[in-house]
Amino acid sequence: MPDLLDRDTHAAIGVGGDERLARAELRRQIGRLELQLSELVAEAFPRVRIDASVPAVSRRPRALGLGELEAVRDSLATRIGDARRQLDERSELETRNRELLERMLDAPADYKWLQISRDDIGAPGCGHWHSRPRYGVLGMLMGWWRVRISSGCPLPGRLAAVEREKSEEARPARRAATGPVGFVSAC
Amino acid sequence: MGAGAADPDLGWQPPSRLGWVAPHVAAEFPGLGISWVEVDGRAGRSPDPVRRRLRDLSDRFYGAHAIHMRERPIPWAYRVFFRQIGLDPDHTRTPVEQLALDRLHDGGFKARGMPADALTIATVETGIALRAFDADRLQGALCIRDTAPGESLPGRPAELARGTLVIADERTPIGLLFGATAEGRGVEKGTRRIAIAAVQVDGVPQIAVEEALWMVAAALETA
Numbered sequence: 289m290p291d292l293l294d295r296d297t298h299a300a301i302g303v304g305g306d307e308r309l310a311r312a313e314l315r316r317q318i319g320r321l322e323l324q325l326s327e328l329v330a331e332a333f334p335r336v337r338i339d340a341s342v343p344a345v346s347r348r349p350r351a352l353g354l355g356e357l358e359a360v361r362d363s364l365a366t367r368i369g370d371a372r373r374q375l376d377e378r379s380e381l382e383t384r385n386r387e388l389l390e391r392m393l394d395a396p397a398d399y400k401w402l403q404i405s406r407d408d409i410g411a412p413g414c415g416h417w418h419s420r421p422r423y424g425v426l427g428m429l430m431g432w433w434r435v436r437i438s439s440g441c442p443l444p445g446r447l448a449a450v451e452r453e454k455s456e457e458a459r460p461a462r463r464a465a466t467g468p469v470g471f472v473s474a475c
Numbered sequence: 476m477g478a479g480a481a482d483p484d485l486g487w488q489p490p491s492r493l494g495w496v497a498p499h500v501a502a503e504f505p506g507l508g509i510s511w512v513e514v515d516g517r518a519g520r521s522p523d524p525v526r527r528r529l530r531d532l533s534d535r536f537y538g539a540h541a542i543h544m545r546e547r548p549i550p551w552a553y554r555v556f557f558r559q560i561g562l563d564p565d566h567t568r569t570p571v572e573q574l575a576l577d578r579l580h581d582g583g584f585k586a587r588g589m590p591a592d593a594l595t596i597a598t599v600e601t602g603i604a605l606r607a608f609d610a611d612r613l614q615g616a617l618c619i620r621d622t623a624p625g626e627s628l629p630g631r632p633a634e635l636a637r638g639t640l641v642i643a644d645e646r647t648p649i650g651l652l653f654g655a656t657a658e659g660r661g662v663e664k665g666t667r668r669i670a671i672a673a674v675q676v677d678g679v680p681q682i683a684v685e686e687a688l689w690m691v692a693a694a695l696e697t698a
Contacts, residue, residue, distance in 0.1 A: 308502065319555040319678075326545040326554070333542040346561030349640040349652045350621070351503045360558055 307354045314357035321364040328371040335410055336378045338371045382410035392419055396433040414441035489514060491688045494672070497620035500640065504559070506677025509619050509642065512688045513610040516669045516695040518662050521592040525694050528596055533583035536599065541575040549602035552678030560640060562653070570604040570653070590662055590669055593694035603673050603687035606642065607662045608649060610670035615645030617672055619652060630658020642672065669695060 329338045342363040345356045352360070385408045392399040396419045405416040415438045421427030422434050494509035501507060521529075544550045553569040568576060574595055578584050584595055590607045598605055620643055622635045628648055635641070641648035650656040652674065662669055671691045673684045 311503070315555075315559050318558050322555045322558055323546075323551060326551060330543050330546050333539070341565040342558070342563055344561055344563040344566060348636060349560040349562060349654065350636075350638045351500065351640070352559065352561050356561065357559070360561075364558070 310354055311352075311357055314354070314361055317361050318357065318364060321361060321368060325364060325368050325371065328368065328375065332371070332375055332378070335382075335407070336374050338374060340367060340371070342367055379410070382408070385409045389417060392417065393435055396435045397431055400433060415439070489692060491673075491685060492616070494617035494619070496618065500619060500621055504556070504677065506675070506679070507556075507619060508675040508684075509617050509672055510675065510681075510684050510688060511617050511670050511672040512692050513668055513670045514692045514695045515667065516590060516698060517666050518664060519589055519698065521586050521589050522698050524697055525589070525592050525596070526586050528694075529584045529586055529592055532596060532599055533578060536575070536578055536584075538579055541572070541579055544572065544575055544602075547602065549679050549683060552676050553602070553604060555678070556676040557653070560652070567653070571598050571602045574599055589698050590671070590691065590695055593691045593698075594671070596694060597687040597690035600690060601683050601687040603675075603679065603684055604653065605687060605691060606650060606656070606672045606674070607691075608656070608660050608670040608672065609662055609666045610668040611666070612660055613644045613649070613670055617649075617670070618643050618645075619674070622648060628655065628657040629660065631655070642674070671695075 325338075325340050329340050332338045342360060345352060345359055385404060388399075388402075389404050389409060392402055392404065399419045400421075401419060403416050403418045406413055418436045418438070419433055420436050422432040423430075427433065489512050491510045491512045494511060496504075496507050496509070545554055550569060550571050553571070554564040557564040557567065557569060564572065574584070578599075584592075584599070586592055587595075594605045594607060597603065619640060622637060622639045622641055624637045625634060626641075626648060627634045628641075628650070635648070635651075640652040642650045642652055648657060649660040671688055673687055675681070675684050
C-alpha cells in the first residue's frame with residue numbers, strides 16, 4: 289500500500305505529467321460539450337432521436353492521455369454538429385408543415401384527404417387535422433370539404449379498442465392517405 | 476488523505492467516513508472522492524415501507540425524466556466523468572441512468588431485496604453512484620486508486636491492466652470504479668454488516684453524497 293501512495297509520477301497511470309494542464313483543459317471542454325449534447329438531446333425529445341453515443345476509448349476506467357482526450361472531445365463536437373443539423377432539418381420541416389396546415393385550413397378543398405398530425409408540426413400530444421368531405425360521398429360530389437380536428441390522445445380505457453383497430457388494419461383495406469408532411473401526400 | 480468522519484456537524488447517524496484518493500489520480504481528477512458508512516444489515520427481502528417507496532418512486536418517474544436527467548447537475552457530472560475515464564455513458568450507463576433505463580424497461584423499479592432496493596431509492600433520489608460491500612471483509616479505509624502491475628480483483632483470475640481505476644481497501648482492489656465487484660466482497664447471504672460507499676466526482680456536492688448515504692443507512696435500519 290505505501291508504494292501506491294508514494295507513486296507520484298504520472299507515468300504510473302500512463303499519462304505524461306507535463307501535459308497535465310492540457311489534459312485539464314480538454315476535460316473542461318469535454319464537460320462543456322457533454323452539456324451541450326445533453327441539452328440538444330433533451331430539446332429534440334421526442335421529435336427527433338439524437339444519437340449521443342461517442343465510442344468509448346477504453347474498456348476499463350482509467351486516466352486518458354492527451355490524444356485520447358482529444359479524440360473524445362472531437363467525437364463529441366462531431367456529434368453536436370450532427371445533432372444540430374438534424375434538429376435544423378426537423379425544424380425546417382415542421383415550419384413547412386405549419387405553413388401547409390394554414391393553407392389547408394384556409395382552403396380544405398385544395399388539400400383533399402390530407403392529414404397533418406401534431407407531431408408533424410412539432411406540437412406535443414396526439415391529434416391531427418384531416419381534410420375530409422362533409423356528408424361523405426355527397427360532400428365529395430358537391431365539393432363540400434372541411435378540416436376535421438381529432439379529439440386528441442386516446443384515454444387509457446380505450447386502449448382495447450386501439451388494439452382491435454390495429455388488428456383490423458392488418459387486413460387489406462382501402463385507406464385514406466396519411467403521413468407526415470414532407471412526406472405528405474394528398475389524394 | 477486520511478480516513479475520518481466527513482462532517483460530524485450534519486448530525487446524521489451513522490456519520491460517514493471519507494476515503495482517500497491516490498495523489499496522482501486526485502491530481503488528474505480533482506473532485507474525485509469516496510465516502511462510506513457502515514451499518515448492521517443483511518441481504519434479504521425488503522420491508523414493506525421500502526417496497527412502498529419503490530412503488531411511489533416508480534409512479535413519479537417517466538420517460539421524459541430519463542431524457543432530461545442528463546441535464547441535471549449531478550447526473551451530468553457523472554456522464555462527464557465517464558467520458559473523462561474513457562467510458563461511453565450511453566453504453567456503460569452511469570448508475571442513475573441505468574436505473575432509469577431499467578425503470579422504463581420493466582415498467583417500475585422492481586424490488587430486488589436489500590440492500591439493492593435501498594441503493595436504488597437513494598441513487599434515483601440523489602443521482603449519487605453507490606456501492607455496497609461486506610463491511611466485515613474490508614480492511615481499513617476505502618480508497619480510489621489505479622492498479623499496479625499484476626493486480627487483479629479477488630476471485631477473478633484475469634489480471635487488471637495497469638492504471639485501471641479501482642475501489643480498494645488497504646489490501647486489494649474490491650471492485651472496478653463503476654464496474655464489477657470482487658468475488659466475496661459484495662453483500663451476500665452471510666453478510667452481517669454492510670458498507671455503503673458513494674463515489675463522488677467533480678461537480679457533485681458533498682451534501683448530496685451525505686444525503687444518499689444517510690438514505691441508504693435509514694432504509695437498511697428499517698429492515
